[in-house]
Amino acid sequence: MIDKHEPGGYVTPYEAAGEDATYISRIREDATVENGLSLWCVSDNLRKGAALNAIQIAECLINRKLISAKKRRRKLAPGNRTAMTEEPAPYQPNPKLKRVERGFESVIFNSRWLMAPFYFGLVVSLAVLLLKFCMVLFEFIVHAPGSKESTSSSACSR
Numbered sequence: 206m207i208d209k210h211e212p213g214g215y216v217t218p219y220e221a222a223g224e225d226a227t228y229i230s231r232i233r234e235d236a237t238v239e240n241g242l243s244l245w246c247v248s249d250n251l252r253k254g255a256a257l258n259a260i261q262i263a264e265c266l267i268n269r270k271l272i273s274a275k276k277r278r279r280k281l282a283p284g285n286r287t288a289m290t291e292e293p294a295p296y297q298p299n300p301k302l303k304r305v306e307r308g309f310e311s312v313i314f315n316s317r318w319l320m321a322p323f324y325f326g327l328v329v330s331l332a333v334l335l336l337k338f339c340m341v342l343f344e345f346i347v348h349a350p351g352s353k354e355s356t357s358s359s360a361c362s363r
Contacts, residue, residue, distance in 0.1 A: 214230070214231075215230030215231050215245055216228035216230050216245075216247050217247065218247050218249075220247075221247045221248055221249050222249050223249060223252065224248075224249055224252065225249075225252055225257060226248070227246065227247070227248040228246070228247045228248065229244055229245070229246055230244070230245040230247070231243075231244060231245035232244045232245075
């Protein structure tokens with residue numbers, strides 16, 4: 206947190222570029238909301254994105270013992286040396302919920318055929334409109350060169 210009540214007393218996006226940290230500045234009372242705060246939050250969005258957030262959340266959950274980290278042995282290099290690595294516990298989906306999920310996905314996927322008659326009708330109506338447009342355009346091209354500007358006799362006499 207960097208919050209100095211002077212010009213330049215806050216972090217800008219340019220200064221946060223290339224860092225994993227998220228900076229909070231310009232913390233002020235929000236007069237529009239009771240017990241509200243207004244603040245300036247800056248980070249490098251290319252670095253501090255979904256992937257880094259996911260890793261940090263997983264680390265936090267492991268540290269709070271909300272999920273367990275599975276330890277396994279892997280070889281470091283040729284030889285018998287081994288190292289311990291931490292991996293999150295494998296996800297075990299509920300088989301009943303998995304069946305419901307697959308059934309729901311199947312219904313959604315197969316319902317696309319309900320829209321096929323509407324799309325076919327749309328294509329046919331567009332073809333009819335195109336044909337009508339071409340007929341009117343042809344009539345205009347054929348009759349336009351020989352036509353004269355018409356004026357109404359009643360409009361000229363007044």
